[in-house]
Amino acid sequence: xxxxxxxxxxxxxxxxxxxGFNIIFCKDIANQSLLLPEVLFAFRAVGAGVLFWLLxxxxxxVKVPARDLLAMFGAGFIGLVMPQMTFLYAVGMATPxxxxxxxxxxxxxxMFVAAIFLKEPITFKKAGGVILSFAGVVWLILQSTHAxxxxxxxxxxxxxxxxxxxxxxxYLGVCRPIIQRYDVVTLMKWMFLFALLIILPFSVKxxxxxxxxxxxxxxxxxxxxxxxxxxxxxxxxxxxGQQRIRPTLVSMYNYLQxxxxxxxxxxxxxxxxxxxxxxxxxxxxxxxxIVNKSRAKSA
Numbered sequence: 666x667x668x669x670x671x672x673x674x675x676x677x678x679x680x681x682x683x684x685g686f687n688i689i690f691c692k693d694i695a696n697q698s699l700l701l702p703e704v705l706f707a708f709r710a711v712g713a714g715v716l717f718w719l720l721x722x723x724x725x726x727v728k729v730p731a732r733d734l735l736a737m738f739g740a741g742f743i744g745l746v747m748p749q750m751t752f753l754y755a756v757g758m759a760t761p762x763x764x765x766x767x768x769x770x771x772x773x774x775x776m777f778v779a780a781i782f783l784k785e786p787i788t789f790k791k792a793g794g795v796i797l798s799f800a801g802v803v804w805l806i807l808q809s810t811h812a813x814x815x816x817x818x819x820x821x822x823x824x825x826x827x828x829x830x831x832x833x834x835x836y837l838g839v840c841r842p843i844i845q846r847y848d849v850v851t852l853m854k855w856m857f858l859f860a861l862l863i864i865l866p867f868s869v870k871x872x873x874x875x876x877x878x879x880x881x882x883x884x885x886x887x888x889x890x891x892x893x894x895x896x897x898x899x900x901x902x903x904x905x906g907q908q909r910i911r912p913t914l915v916s917m918y919n920y921l922q923x924x925x926x927x928x929x930x931x932x933x934x935x936x937x938x939x940x941x942x943x944x945x946x947x948x949x950x951x952x953x954x955i956v957n958k959s960r961a962k963s964a
């Protein structure tokens with residue numbers, strides 16, 4: 666049991682560490698204003714989908730009944746299309762600080778979603794851990810400086826960020842039963858296929874009007890990172906975590922993203938490391954540890 670839990674924690678750590686760099690690259694792509702969000706997501710869905718289907722050729726075949734395919738369609742919409750599209754649009758409408766602060770409510774939403782749909786108890790220890798980490802991440806974000814991006818957040822940008830947090834919280838909680846029934850490759854190959862079918866009608870016009878020749882090699886390398894690491898690898902790891910640790914705990918790894926953004930900012934000379942930021946990071950990891958030790962739903 667402990668080894669399974671450790672694998673779940675390592676998988677979540679890896680996935681959200683990748684997402685930390687994903688934010689930086691998505692902001693840079695958005696600043697170029699050359700690839701529309703629906704076009705960028707279509708690239709990610711095609712790339713990751715092809716990789717998962719190719720990988721499935723080397724894994725045991727699993728027959729998925731129609732009822733479960735419908736559940737995977739819903740998971741693809743809630744867990745892939747909605748979070749990715751709301752995030753990609755919000756990046757161009759909200760400042761990095763506002764985006765990070767609002768997105769940090771995801772674990773709080775996940776805790777309530779898990780309580781409603783999975784009957785996971787909200788204990789004082791769990792709530793305290795979530796609040797401690799939330800305070801740490803907001804403190805860290807407000808102490809950091811970020812270059813680039815829009816100067817002011819729009820109401821729509823904030824609204825999309827809240828919707829992004831809600832959709833991913835629902836995915837972590839509501840979709841957990843279907844995720845636990847299938848291996849990662851089977852689940853992801855169908856979810857990405859359905860996600861592509863959903864987004865394709867909305868991206869055709871964008872593909873037609875995009876000037877691909879104007880896209881720089883640097884942006885293409887960033888897109889390649891998004892497809893392989895931030896989509897294929899990260900979404901391979903997240904279900905592994907979902908199958909082994911509780912939804913609230915999975916979502917709390919979301920707090921790795923501002924830490925990574927701060928580290929990258931310091932490395933690039935865009936930010937400075939202070940004792941306050943180190944203390945804020947300690948709050949975040951302490952909260953994760955407390956939630957990890959909180960009482961889970963009885964078997």
